[in-house]
Amino acid sequence: MPLFDSLFNFAHWLTQDRTEAEDLVQETCAKALKGFSSFQLGTNFRAWIFRILRNTFYTSRTGLKAAALVSIEEQELDNAVIIRDTPESVLLSQIDIAELQRAIEQLSVPLREVLLLCDVEELSYREAADTLGIPVGTVMSRLSRARQSARQYLAGESRTRVTGR
Amino acid sequence: MVCETWMEKIDQYVDAELAAKEQTAFDEHVKTCPRCSLEALDRFKVKQAVQIAGHRFAPSTEFRDRIQSQISGKKVATRRNWIPALIVVAAMLTVFAVSAIMMKQRLERQRLLAEIADIHVSNLAASSPVDVVSTDRHTVKPWFQGKIPFTFNLPDLNGSEFSLVGGRVVYLQHEPAALLVFKYRNHYLSVFVLRNTPSISAVGAVGTEEASFTTKSWASNGLRYIVITDAGPAQAKALTELLKTAAKS
The missing domain is CATH 1.10.1630 (Creb-binding Protein; Chain: A)
Structure with a gap:
């Protein structure tokens, strides 16, 4: 079950907890088996099963908490001005994977999930939009913000390393 | 714009x-x-x-076994419907397998292309991009003797727009490779020649244009040739043809 690993990885990133991730994947598999007839052949299977997992997450206790935060954050995000970053090439030249993982952890769930779907699971904007139930434009703006936040976090960490503060 | x-x-x-x-x-x-x-x-x-x-968390073996046994358990519980359930599981496993294989190949190819681009860029940024400096192929080719576990032919560049800058030994996917640097006007073209191992062949045979670099790759006589440049697809193709002709001679 190779996609099983991807589902678990995504679930763990969402829940930030191994036990909750296992429960989430277990429920997703059960729902997928039960509702396989609703999967339309010719459509994207990955997007379909990730959508089930994500929808299941948002009905869990952790997911409901995240959703409550989302509504406030979404307003802030929509009103936020996208700050185009200055070249950080030197600081980003040696990316520390552990630091990058911490940067991803720091992201809010809406930004984290879009980053994981597009960059880790390699879903297209359209597929990510179908999975998340949001317009393609929102996928693009969230992805841009997620990467921007990750870059800023990494740049900040690099500066701290260099200056020792 | x-x-x-x-x-x-x-x-x-x-x-x-x-x-x-x-x-x-x-x-x-x-x-x-x-x-x-x-x-x-x-x-x-x-x-x-x-x-x-992002590929950070892996399910435990116990969890994987538990899910698999649950799927099997469901088949027993719904004995009358076991055929559709089996078809569903088989279909899912097939889709899982195909998706995983395709994703793995794509990832391997992307990583290899990124490594090639990194070596190309960092090499050109170095104070001396080559260890043997010569426009003469009869000087550059013998220089690699004893340094790499294979040999190769260099093209005759007379009458072409390319000139040979020189070469050095680099490592790609832990494999020793001859890195040849050619020049076309103000552009540099890096050519990697190395043994065509399974990990190296992941780069594929087709030409690509990624991160603004043109990359061409092909295999000949058990060797893998990879050309990377910012000069453009036409120049990459022209040098490719010269190298292919040389390999046959």
């Missing part, structure tokens, strides 16, 4: 989400714009790093 307009589309460019025509126009732009080129490379790097960092 001004840089600011391109910058707004840089994420789509990095994600290969632009329309083909626009993607090509962006390719052309980054060749002449250091700012956009650096920014795009930077973003490719972060995207690739996120891809690696």
